[in-house]
Amino acid sequence: MFSRSQSMQWLATVGVCIAGIATVRPIEPGTAVLLALSCLFLAGRHLSLGPTVTFAWLMAGVLSSVGLIAVSDQGTAYLFTYFLAGSAGARLETRRAVAVASTASLLGALAVGTLPWEFGLTLGLPVLIGMSRRSSREATQAILDAAHREAEAARREAQAVERAAQAEAQTAVLAERARIARDVHDVLAHSLAGINMQLELADALLDTGDLDRIRQATATAQGLVKESLQQAQWTVHALREDALPLVESLTSMLESSGHRDALTVTGTAGELPAQVVQNLLRIAQEALTNAGRHAPGATVQVELEHRAEGVVLRISNGRVDAPVSVSPGSGMGLIGMRERVALLGGTIEAGPVVEGTYMGGWRVTAVIPA
Known part of the structure; x- marks a missing residue:
């Protein structure tokens, strides 16, 4: 069973893939392959992989999604890059997350055709949202860990008091x-x-x-x-x-x-x-x-x-x-x-x-x- 947050992320992934299939044009063999790869990499961001594998997976996903932007004349291909960059901020440590976001922005500025190059630079900005989510998650985990330690210390203290009373x-x-x-x-x-x-x-x-x-x-x-x-x-x-x-x-x-x-x-x-x-x-x-x-x-x-x-x-x-x-x-x-x-x-x-x-x-x- 998925949590509410995981369910929302999967719904977003499905929505982006459906939007890409419906709007990205022209559908040619190269475009179709890059669209399929982008959907695959976007879905794979939910997998529990190691830090190095996750970094390589997201980087490959950014490359395929930016390539999709370059070969398509219209559509929502940029959504793939946005979500992959956000996942990098949430899943990776800061140095690797910035590397993924920088790659998305620099290649995006070169790949956009009908849109201004400045728009391409924005493709890496969602990394900041992901990093904020990661910081919030880590802070919450730290609070939970501290509460667990305090509960454990209280339990040990209660046991010590019980032993002393005995x-x-x-x-x-x-x-x-x-x-x-x-x-x-x-x-x-x-x-x-x-x-x-x-x-x-x-x-x-x-x-x-x-x-x-x-x-x-x-x-x-x-x-x-x-x-x-x-x-x-x-x-x-x-x-x-x-x-x-x-x-x-x-x-x-x-x-x-x-x-x-x-x-x-x-x-x-x-x-x-x-x-x-x-x-x-x-x-x-x-x-x-x-x-x-x-x-x-x-x-x-x-x-x-x-x-x-x-x-x-x-x-x-x-x-x-x-x-x-x-x-x-x-x-x-x-x-x-x-x-x-x-x-x-x-x-x-x-x-x-x-x-x-x-x-x-x-x-x-x-x-x-x-």
């Missing part, structure tokens, strides 16, 4: 997995280790027949189960991003572990983000669990200090003089606390207490910036 989402998923892993560790690792230790103790006491100590061990295991359930509820709240009251939760945590009136709050409490509250509670939970495993029965003190530059949570426990049998832990507790504090941009210190009331014990201090 990477960010993957990072968020990994971070969430790490957070869930820490929460599961906090709830299960220590609680199950403590329950297992008490059950092993009860099993060992069966042979001694010491029912009081067996009841005490099973009661302790039951208490650990209740505490684990409560910690599981805290974990569910944390995973659902529910905001827990910090002071009330710390108080409940201490009471459930057997330490009443062990919380001291100083400073003016401000509104803390839910993430800060959740991680502070997890740090306190980890530190209290470690204190219960390594220093059972020792005094525990939790200090919550609100400062202008942030909040400080300090958990201290005293020492125990009797030897303690500690069940093996997962080794992830302190690592989990450090990860939580790092996520909040804070610092944490954990180590033995070397002076003061709790000398010989253990202290964990977490500092979270505002």
